[in-house]
Amino acid sequence: MMVADYGDRNRLPALLTGALLLLSVGACGPTVEVDGDEDGFNLSDGDCNDSDPATYPGAAEFCDGEDRNCDGAANCYLTTVSAGADHSCGLTAAGDLVCWGGNEEGQSEPPTGIFTQVSAGDRYNLGLDTDGLVVEWGFHNSGHTAAPEIPYLQVSAGVENGCGIDLNNVVHCWGDNGEGQSDPPAGTFNQVSTGWFHTCSTNTDGQAVCWGYDTDGQSNAPDGTFLEVSAGRYHSCGIESSGALLCWGRNGAGESSPPPGSFTQLSTGLDHSCAITVSGEVLCWGRDDTGQSSPPGGSFVQVSAGEAHSCGLRDTGQVACWGRNSAGQATPPE
Numbered sequence: 001m002m003v004a005d006y007g008d009r010n011r012l013p014a015l016l017t018g019a020l021l022l023l024s025v026g027a028c029g030p031t032v033e034v035d036g037d038e039d040g041f042n043l044s045d046g047d048c049n050d051s052d053p054a055t056y057p058g059a060a061e062f063c064d065g066e067d068r069n070c071d072g073a074a075n076c077y078l079t080t081v082s083a084g085a086d087h088s089c090g091l092t093a094a095g096d097l098v099c100w101g102g103n104e105e106g107q108s109e110p111p112t113g114i115f116t117q118v119s120a121g122d123r124y125n126l127g128l129d130t131d132g133l134v135v136e137w138g139f140h141n142s143g144h145t146a147a148p149e150i151p152y153l154q155v156s157a158g159v160e161n162g163c164g165i166d167l168n169n170v171v172h173c174w175g176d177n178g179e180g181q182s183d184p185p186a187g188t189f190n191q192v193s194t195g196w197f198h199t200c201s202t203n204t205d206g207q208a209v210c211w212g213y214d215t216d217g218q219s220n221a222p223d224g225t226f227l228e229v230s231a232g233r234y235h236s237c238g239i240e241s242s243g244a245l246l247c248w249g250r251n252g253a254g255e256s257s258p259p260p261g262s263f264t265q266l267s268t269g270l271d272h273s274c275a276i277t278v279s280g281e282v283l284c285w286g287r288d289d290t291g292q293s294s295p296p297g298g299s300f301v302q303v304s305a306g307e308a309h310s311c312g313l314r315d316t317g318q319v320a321c322w323g324r325n326s327a328g329q330a331t332p333p334e
């Protein structure tokens with residue numbers, strides 16, 4: 001090594017030069033490295049894109065395929081998810097609508113604005129804006145009537161109809177009424193779920209009430225007190241006040257044979273159903289020919305069963321979908 005050839009007298013200036021060099025590097029470092037996009041983070045602070053001021057450690061993630069918060073993944077965080085026929089929709093924390101999958105009727109091109117709820121129907125969707133008013137997009141048949149322009153607490157999209165609960169807890173329905181699915185009974189209600197051709201609701205006494213198509217008893221709700229009900233195609237399910245699941249109607253694929261346990265939220269699809277256990281696990285039952293009843297593991301806070309796919313919201317805010325993915329309906333954005 002060269003250093004070994006220096007005598008003691010020569011080594012001192014060399015060490016001093018080295019120390020000065022280090023000092024000068026240390027002194028110049030912070031001024032040499034610039035924050036190119038002026039977002040407060042240099043590359044050495046972890047800014048993974050120093051030419052984009054919306055990208056830095058801790059930045060909000062958008063569902064645009066970009067890694068905004070520099071954690072190495074292009075995450076998309078949602079607060080709710082709803083599975084339709086061949087598409088799915090969700091809401092970001094900021095209230096933006098996001099849809100993915102089939103778009104033959106424009107059902108995956110949501111309007112811009114701030115929304116508080118979204119419900120995916122067959123090939124159309126309902127959203128609630130910040131005034132509680134209904135916004136619809138996607139397919140409308142020729143006879144489709146619009147939602148009454150009043151504020152709603154909650155809305156649900158069916159195949160070609162929708163129902164909502166107004167601020168006085170009265171149910172209103174609109175759109176197709178070929179099977180009476182848009183003829184709600186009088187009374188006051190807490191929650192409504194519009195299925196394929198029938199609708200179910202919990203009244204303010206907690207009783208389950210259904211109306212519309214009743215070929216298989218799907219509109220013949222059992223007695224009991226329910227926290228939530230959900231209308232599928234030929235079946236319906238509810239969470240009883242005990243937390244237990246109860247289903248009624250067709251059971252050809254096991255869609256009305258729920259697992260035992262205690263549950264916090266459920267959703268019925270075409271001929272499968274999914275629910276969240278009190279420990280955050282998703283369980284599904286019924287048809288599983290496309291894997292729609294085979295959810296991934298992990299901790300979930302909400303689940304939605306569509307026609308032949310399902311989507312769940314993890315406790316991290318990330319969405320997972322499983323089942324049919326023919327139009328990308330089971331591939332959530334990143």
Ligand SMILES: [Ca+2]
Binds near residue numbers: 037041049051
């Ligand atoms: Ca920067």
Ligand SMILES: [Ca+2]
Binds near residue numbers: 039047050
């Ligand atoms: Ca940046």
Ligand SMILES: [Ca+2]
Binds near residue numbers: 071072
């Ligand atoms: Ca990220």
Ligand SMILES: [Ca+2]
Binds near residue numbers: 063065068073074076
């Ligand atoms: Ca992202």
